[in-house]
Amino acid sequence: MHKRLRYETSVRQGGQLNILVLGGTGFLGAQVVQQCVALGHNVSVFSRGLFAESPGYRLAGMATLKHVQHFYGDRNKGIDALKVLDDCWDVCIDLCGYTAPQVRESTTWLRDKVRHYIYISAVRAFLPSPEHMINESSERYSPIDENITRVDNETYGPLKAACESIVHEVFEGRNTILRPQVMVGPNDLSGRMTYWLLRAKNQPVMLPGDGDDFLQVVDVTDVASFIVRVSENRYLGEFNLAGHKISWRAFSQLLGIQHGVWVNNQIIKNAGLTFRELPLFRPRGSNEASYMNISHDKAVSCGFRISEMSDTISRIMDWIGHTDITKMIPDDIQYEQLSPEAEAQLIREQLF
Incomplete structure (x- = not known):
């Protein structure tokens, strides 16, 4: 009392x-x-x-x-x-x-x-x-x-x-x-979005699926x-x-990727890759893809404001420009993610 x-x-x-x-x-x-x-x-x-x-x-x-x-x-x-x-x-x-x-x-x-x-x-x-x-x-x-x-x-x-x-x-x-x-956003140490922002600089870039899977973050x-x-x-x-839902094709365009290779989901599945190795990717029809299909209507009706993905990416890129990412993202997370060598192998499998 x-x-x-x-x-x-x-x-x-x-x-x-x-x-x-x-x-x-x-x-x-x-x-x-x-x-x-x-x-x-x-x-x-x-x-x-x-x-x-x-x-x-x-x-x-x-x-x-x-x-x-x-x-x-x-x-x-x-x-x-x-x-x-x-x-x-x-x-x-x-x-x-x-x-x-x-x-x-x-x-x-x-x-x-x-x-x-x-x-x-x-x-x-x-x-x-x-x-x-x-x-x-x-x-x-x-x-x-x-x-x-x-x-x-x-x-x-x-x-x-x-x-x-x-x-x-x-x-x-x-x-x-x-x-x-x-x-996602600046100071995110999960490595999920930064993985793709950094890989976007590669030539060519391995992109998962066929571009028609969906990505939704906040x-x-x-x-x-x-x-x-x-x-x-x-x-x-x-x-x-939840944020706005966009296709992976639209996401690749926001990343400025001009030389991307779409690696089909069967190759990805055969390689045993999950969202841990390929952060944020959930192939459509899978249970995990459920969490890239979230309604935000109720929150929006109460004043929830959603940033455009392009603005979020710009803020993260600005943060990356002032940060040594390799020292901030935990080693175990970096170790889980797809290596450049494995990425190159997947591209070869898709092309040849």
């Missing part, structure tokens, strides 16, 4: 929100915190890493850091790690809830300290639907057993579905579920802006966040 009374007597001043961000130092988190601070909100960040050393904030400069309160802890260590969060907030933005225990403990601890809980899920919470566009009403995975904490390609979707169910249960009537698609800045909008307007419910 003491905490609830504390919350009810906290008053926002001049439209400012007191915002708690769980995991605010990564790719999306840095964008969210920067935008919140720029709009004059009071921001607290809970993370296990050193805030000032995260990639996003090395670029942001110290101006943002001076306006952020920092709490350090590892939510994997249980509810005791969350006890430093002994305050009250208008909004909690949960960016790093991947397993049921993490989300169960954070929602339980914050239930009477937070008015509005925003959980960042993923479109992978939905069951594959190769024949139909996925929207907010599409069927989700059944929540996975809460004792399973292994995060991999097989468990990721069911884990997200379980976390969503917990948020709905604990913050009933005062939560928002946001499901971003594959996010700009991280757009996602962050909508998260802030949801916070300020207290939009409740579920929203899928």
